Amino acid sequence: MESKSPFKSDILKGKVALLTGGGSGIGLEISRQFGKHGASIAIMGRRKSVLDSAVSYLQSFGIPAIGLQGDVRKQEDAKRVVELTVKQFGKLDILVNAAAGNFLVSPEDLSPNGFRTVLDIDSVGTFTMCQEALNYIKKGGPGRSSTSGGLILNISATLHYTASWYQIHVAAAKAAVDAVTRNLALEWGTDYDIRVNGIAPGPIGDTAGMRKLGPEEISNKSREYMPLYKLGEKHDIAMAALYLASDAGKYINGTIMPVDGGLWLSRPRHLPKDAVKELSRTVEKKSRNAPVGVPPSKL
Numbered sequence: 530m531e532s533k534s535p536f537k538s539d540i541l542k543g544k545v546a547l548l549t550g551g552g553s554g555i556g557l558e559i560s561r562q563f564g565k566h567g568a569s570i571a572i573m574g575r576r577k578s579v580l581d582s583a584v585s586y587l588q589s590f591g592i593p594a595i596g597l598q599g600d601v602r603k604q605e606d607a608k609r610v611v612e613l614t615v616k617q618f619g620k621l622d623i624l625v626n627a628a629a630g631n632f633l634v635s636p637e638d639l640s641p642n643g644f645r646t647v648l649d650i651d652s653v654g655t656f657t658m659c660q661e662a663l664n665y666i667k668k669g670g671p672g673r674s675s676t677s678g679g680l681i682l683n684i685s686a687t688l689h690y691t692a693s694w695y696q697i698h699v700a701a702a703k704a705a706v707d708a709v710t711r712n713l714a715l716e717w718g719t720d721y722d723i724r725v726n727g728i729a730p731g732p733i734g735d736t737a738g739m740r741k742l743g744p745e746e747i748s749n750k751s752r753e754y755m756p757l758y759k760l761g762e763k764h765d766i767a768m769a770a771l772y773l774a775s776d777a778g779k780y781i782n783g784t785i786m787p788v789d790g791g792l793w794l795s796r797p798r799h800l801p802k803d804a805v806k807e808l809s810r811t812v813e814k815k816s817r818n819a820p821v822g823v824p825p826s827k828l
């Protein structure tokens with residue numbers, strides 16, 4: 530059964546959002562939820578067929594949507610896509626950077642070129658899109674009031690909070706995305722009234738990313754270590770995005786919200802709970818009887 534949104538259906542009424550990677554997975558679900566809550570949607574990606582079917586899907590919910598072909602690694606594409614979005618809908622309120630590249634590889638097998646490609650898409654692509662959007666999304670931009678800027682939302686991950694096997698390139702790229710989020714929040718929040726936030730998803734079921742990175746056997750096993758014992762849903766990420774994009778999040782700037790069920794904090798449980806109780810009773814008793822370390826009096 531489809532999860533329902535707890536938000537009112539007009540919280541993004543009149544807003545215009547551009548989403549890179551909006552044609553599939555998490556980006557598409559954020560597009561759909563933004564649209565269902567009142568926004569007009571432009572989605573960007575490289576494959577026309579993916580964009581076309583995503584646009585039809587969005588339109589089937591009555592959402593005003595367009596697909597714009599482009600590669601975030603190319604500045605001219607970024608510029609054209611932002612301009613076309615504004616041409617179509619009159620302004621730009623929200624930019625979501627969800628486009629990313631990913632694959633599993635060990636550091637010794639990863640070519641510098643492979644490393645660079647992921648950084649180019651995730652980190653440089655995110656920065657390029659932000660820069661091209663600036664003149665439209667800042668306070669006083671076309672169709673905007675002179676006091677209120679828009680929102681940038683960068684999708685990263687939690688891999689780089691610790692370290693992850695076979696993900697050195699993605700961890701490096703997402704660490705850079707988070708740095709872009711925080712630095713722009715400081716600089717563009719101050720100068721242009723633009724809020725810049727991030728969402729760091731954990732493993733989200735039913736996405737291309739998850740299918741590539743966590744084959745069923747592995748994700749089943751890792752579920753045992755997760756605090757909530759389950760993968761996230763695209764809906765969970767879209768709800769966090771809605772919260773940050775709506776007025777509920779109007780004082781939130783420079784935050785990167787992990788939406789991972791607490792997974793990045795988790796460690797396998799080495800001792801069962803009962804054993805801990807038993808052990809702590811014994812240790813407690815022993816420590817009460819143990820000398821406290823004060824040298825005996827010589828008197």
Ligand SMILES: NC(=O)c1ccc[n+]([C@@H]2O[C@H](COP(=O)([O-])OP(=O)(O)OC[C@H]3O[C@@H](n4cnc5c(N)ncnc54)[C@H](OP(=O)(O)O)[C@@H]3O)[C@@H](O)[C@H]2O)c1
Pocket residue numbers: 549550551552553554555556573574575576577579599600601602626627628629630631650654684685686687729730731732733734736737738739
């Ligand atoms: N799925 C997860 O469990 C998970 C976990 C943590 C973080 N994330 C992050 O969440 C975001 C979405 O993930 P997902 O799994 O839903 O991914 P996905 O379905 O593979 O979506 C990636 C999208 O980015 C687009 N894209 C890739 N390279 C591009 C480029 N150079 N220029 C423009 N568009 C490009 C792709 O379209 P084209 O190929 O047609 O260009 C595709 O629509 C990513 O940032 C990912 O790192 C996902």
